[in-house]
Amino acid sequence: MNDPITEVRSALAAGRVIPYIGPGVLAAAGADLPSNLPTLAEILSSRVSVPHKIRKNFTAVAQYIENFKHRKSLKAVLNDLFSVATPVPELMKTLAGMDLPMIVNLWYDNTLAQALKDQASWGRIQGFSQSEHYGQWYGFYQPDGTATDAATAESWTTVLYEPWGSIVPDQNYLASDADFVEVLTEIDIQTPIPQIVQDRRKDRGFLFLGCRFDDQLQRTFARQIMKRSSNRHWAVIEGELTKKEARFLEEQGIERLDISLAEVLNGALTDEAVPA
Structure with a gap:
């Protein structure tokens, strides 16, 4: 082979x-750009206050923001992070x-x-x-x-x-x-x-x-x-x-x-x- x-x-x-x-x-x-889910979760957590126990859990952080700040807030943060010009x-x-x-x-x-x-x-x-x-x-x-x-x-x-x-x-x-x-x-x-x-x-x-x-x-x-x-x-x-x-x-x-x-x-x- x-x-x-x-x-x-x-x-x-x-x-x-x-x-x-x-x-x-x-x-x-x-x-x-964020390079993995835990890092992305921590960046989101730094932008929007979330419970400490979920700070490294991306889907839980996203859910918390969606529930308490609205889906538009979640998308706004993701848009800001991933709109960075990248070679x-x-x-x-x-x-x-x-x-x-x-x-x-x-x-x-x-x-x-x-x-x-x-x-x-x-x-x-x-x-x-x-x-x-x-x-x-x-x-x-x-x-x-x-x-x-x-x-x-x-x-x-x-x-x-x-x-x-x-x-x-x-x-x-x-x-x-x-x-x-x-x-x-x-x-x-x-x-x-x-x-x-x-x-x-x-x-x-x-x-x-x-x-x-x-x-x-x-x-x-x-x-x-x-x-x-x-x-x-x-x-x-x-x-x-x-x-x-x-x-x-x-x-x-x-x-x-x-x-x-x-x-x-x-x-x-x-x-x-x-x-x-």
């Missing part, structure tokens, strides 16, 4: 792998230029869309909060931000799937306990997963970049989004794993690549040679 780096490169070049991008990629690139990492530009069938972005920023902006055929699908779009689990958007439909999405070469939403174009956020409870109630039967996502993951693997699986929320979304895909997956996670992460990778058949995100950003998975 090929070494995993060579295997990932070949799979990317052939469109057989779906990049699944978490907030760690931007953190490794030096972006001035697009070369890795994202490289992935965007590969005409991959799908890229998953599990964060609220607009950076991957910026990487895709010059591509000829792409669009985005975002998860919806039931508190704002009751009965609709997701929405389809053209590159210019206009809403469209599933039939149009079928023609896109690349689908940018943002299951937790994004600041652009309509400030769609899954954030509060209530937002996620609604989705998690249905996710096992795949109701919140768009059909085009289910179709494009078939016979393809996933490459997790900038993701950690030390909390149940991220494990659940990864598990459900990769359901009924191929049996070859990879995750770039350097250093020690938590017990729950190690168990999750083993259960899901995800091969851990113990290299740094800095190496990945410098082309380790997309260039001919791994940088020294």
